[in-house]
Amino acid sequence: MAHGCLPAPNPGQTFWQQEGNNEFSDYRSTEALPAHTDILVIGAGYAGTSTAYHLLAEGTKTSITILDARGVCSGATGRNGGHLRPDLYGHIPTYIDRAGLEAAAEVAEFEIAHVPALKKFVREQGIDCDFNLCRSIDVWCNEQAAQKAKAVYEQMTAYGLSYMEDVIFYSGKEAEGISGVKGAKAAASYTAASLWPYKFIIHLTKLILASGQVNLQTNTPATSIQPASQGGFMIETPRGNIHADKIIHANNAYVSGLLPEYAKNIIPCKGIACHIAVPDGAKAPLLNNSYINRTDDNNLSYLIGRSDGSIVVGGASAKFKPFRDQWYNNVDDSILIDAANDYYHDYMQKTYHGWEDSGAAISKIWSGVMGYSYDSHPHIGSVPNKLGQYVIAGFNGHGMPVIWLSTKGLAKMIAHDVPFEQSGIPRLFQSSQARIDRAQNGSEEDGDILGTGSFPATKQ
Numbered sequence: 001m002a003h004g005c006l007p008a009p010n011p012g013q014t015f016w017q018q019e020g021n022n023e024f025s026d027y028r029s030t031e032a033l034p035a036h037t038d039i040l041v042i043g044a045g046y047a048g049t050s051t052a053y054h055l056l057a058e059g060t061k062t063s064i065t066i067l068d069a070r071g072v073c074s075g076a077t078g079r080n081g082g083h084l085r086p087d088l089y090g091h092i093p094t095y096i097d098r099a100g101l102e103a104a105a106e107v108a109e110f111e112i113a114h115v116p117a118l119k120k121f122v123r124e125q126g127i128d129c130d131f132n133l134c135r136s137i138d139v140w141c142n143e144q145a146a147q148k149a150k151a152v153y154e155q156m157t158a159y160g161l162s163y164m165e166d167v168i169f170y171s172g173k174e175a176e177g178i179s180g181v182k183g184a185k186a187a188a189s190y191t192a193a194s195l196w197p198y199k200f201i202i203h204l205t206k207l208i209l210a211s212g213q214v215n216l217q218t219n220t221p222a223t224s225i226q227p228a229s230q231g232g233f234m235i236e237t238p239r240g241n242i243h244a245d246k247i248i249h250a251n252n253a254y255v256s257g258l259l260p261e262y263a264k265n266i267i268p269c270k271g272i273a274c275h276i277a278v279p280d281g282a283k284a285p286l287l288n289n290s291y292i293n294r295t296d297d298n299n300l301s302y303l304i305g306r307s308d309g310s311i312v313v314g315g316a317s318a319k320f321k322p323f324r325d326q327w328y329n330n331v332d333d334s335i336l337i338d339a340a341n342d343y344y345h346d347y348m349q350k351t352y353h354g355w356e357d358s359g360a361a362i363s364k365i366w367s368g369v370m371g372y373s374y375d376s377h378p379h380i381g382s383v384p385n386k387l388g389q390y391v392i393a394g395f396n397g398h399g400m401p402v403i404w405l406s407t408k409g410l411a412k413m414i415a416h417d418v419p420f421e422q423s424g425i426p427r428l429f430q431s432s433q434a435r436i437d438r439a440q441n442g443s444e445e446d447g448d449i450l451g452t453g454s455f456p457a458t459k460q
């Protein structure tokens, strides 16, 4: 297994993982690992849990075992910003340049479809996860960046993309008034959502376990995979081996540990987020929208307002990007990121009108590990040249508007042999030897992670 490609043993706790809601942090359906499973899912985050859910929803009668190196939802999903925000124009112009309007619009439309799909699912299932439909407000405080954003908005509208009708763009004083952000030079808003990701995944876990078809084994890392003499695969864990007919690699940032061909495609990179609360009795304006704020010096933060008046905010990657060892190819979510630890200290006071005397302070701060993709797209589908193995990984800081329908498509492929092209997943997400080779043969600086053109953390 590639060095460092297992989760760190003791991650710091997040706001989402509170005492009393962590019943699957140390859970095993059976005392011993089953000797055989039809399908083995590696990773019990959003991608793994949701793939299992959709396999069952597709009516599969096969046995499913899920392994997680730590607890359920202990990876990026339990450590993120809770922002379910499709990308309508941030990276889409780059995708248009690279792959054409149709392929790029397919990505935007797929992400947009996540908002109503999850709203419907949460309502139908009665999931208590603070799902909130909102407007996501993009804010630019730097004049030059504001002008560039306006040009992008006009260009995207000129393409005639119907989804752009949901976007409203504001310039000048109006931007500051609409957003409430001090010094805003431009703002834009469109439909998005926020939720409590950990509660959502815990609910999903209960649903899949209730099927009786799923065996969940936490604190059980998969450490190697070998072809088995009887066909299928033998997967090694510190608790013994398990035989599987099919394997789904849903371990995101850590995928190259078992699939070294992805070592240059999906890199574990750290990010930081925190929960900010106002002291009892103090008052601050309720933020009932979500935000992407860019400061005058172009540092980006993603932020959601919660109904209790508290805030979850993260980002600040421009602060730590120069200190590569603190975030790049780094899986240690037991420590924060030195270069950005203090950034959110008085963030609300200095950013929002009306918060100056709120006493708002960080109640919890944490880091998390994302799987950054060389070309910004996740790798989904069959692992090239490895029949019977599937991958769904590399979601950057942007899994919430991508994973649900991707796992639905992947489940169709696995349960009913549906070809990728008919799975409903955007074509740019398909894992392929060509994409693998591009990262393997290119320099790190040619990719989106370290390249100057785009930086996946800024997607949120």
Ligand SMILES: Cc1cc2nc3c(=O)[nH]c(=O)nc-3n(C[C@H](O)[C@H](O)[C@H](O)COP(=O)(O)OP(=O)(O)OC[C@H]3O[C@@H](n4cnc5c(N)ncnc54)[C@H](O)[C@@H]3O)c2cc1C
Binding pocket: 005, 006, 007, 042, 043, 044, 045, 046, 047, 048, 067, 068, 069, 070, 071, 072, 073, 074, 075, 076, 077, 078, 079, 080, 081, 082, 083, 084, 085, 220, 221, 222, 223, 250, 251, 252, 253, 254, 257, 258, 270, 271, 272, 273, 302, 314, 367, 368, 369, 370, 392, 393, 394, 395, 396, 397, 398, 399, 400, 401, 403, 460
């Ligand atoms: C600080 C931060 C903020 C973010 N904010 C947002 C946001 O606001 N909106 C958004 O859309 N996205 C956000 N993201 C990104 C988002 O959280 C991820 O894209 C998404 O959660 C990925 O889900 P996943 O299931 O693929 O990965 P994970 O949730 O990381 O799950 C992978 C699982 O695999 C397990 N695992 C790893 N290796 C092995 C192994 N060998 N054997 C067994 N198990 C293994 C891990 O323990 C883990 O539980 C953020 C991420 C971070 C870190």
